[in-house]
Amino acid sequence: MINVEKAINDLKRGKFVVIRDSNNRENEADLTIAAKFVNKKKLTFLLKYTCGQVCVPMSLKTSKKLGLKLMTKIPKNDKRSCNFTIPVDSKEGGTGISAHDKYLTIKNLVNYEKDKLKTPGHTFPVTARDNGVFERQGHSEASFDLIRLSKIDPEIAVICELMNRRQGKPLRGKQLEEFSNRYKIPIVEVNDIANYRKQNE
Numbered sequence: 001m002i003n004v005e006k007a008i009n010d011l012k013r014g015k016f017v018v019i020r021d022s023n024n025r026e027n028e029a030d031l032t033i034a035a036k037f038v039n040k041k042k043l044t045f046l047l048k049y050t051c052g053q054v055c056v057p058m059s060l061k062t063s064k065k066l067g068l069k070l071m072t073k074i075p076k077n078d079k080r081s082c083n084f085t086i087p088v089d090s091k092e093g094g095t096g097i098s099a100h101d102k103y104l105t106i107k108n109l110v111n112y113e114k115d116k117l118k119t120p121g122h123t124f125p126v127t128a129r130d131n132g133v134f135e136r137q138g139h140s141e142a143s144f145d146l147i148r149l150s151k152i153d154p155e156i157a158v159i160c161e162l163m164n165r166r167q168g169k170p171l172r173g174k175q176l177e178e179f180s181n182r183y184k185i186p187i188v189e190v191n192d193i194a195n196y197r198k199q200n201e
Helices: 002-012 040-049 060-065 099-110 139-150 173-183 190-200
Strands: 017-020 029-034 055-058 088-090 117-127 157-161 187-189
Touching (some): 040 099
Antiparallel strands (some): 088 117
16 A cells, blocks of 8 residues: 555656556556646656656546547447557648657647647557446556546656567566666556555445
């Protein structure tokens, strides 16, 4: 529970946290931050150590408010698949690929500036399941739960999978622990978020 509380406090302060799911699922870790606190420097750091496919988890209500449309409808009993919307870019940017352009896109999402967004793009809004990790044990739901627990407004997260750049594989095990220690970014387990919610809601 200590790591969950630290993650909540760090998110409130605009810091990164790492969310890791179970060995029985993807066994992968996502670098996570509240969208509200994203800037170009933080996004450059994120892109340096991740796969680069930046996702922006949010509620269905927020997604609708922004006029985002799902890529495809996922059955409710499908607990693996993610509710991706059609990716977006900011009209104020260039190709949408750079940290600068992704920052502009996320800023438009945070400010509900849907008229400044265009599709298709290179930043991926994701509609998290309503009941978070109780409904799906994914990084999207876990990050969204942490943002809600942190009482950050708007309730929008930014996540991206950590990668071992040399091997082209997800960052796991000892290498993930080394990354966490080097940059003093706490690792929180999806299961711990679920347990924390059970005890505090």
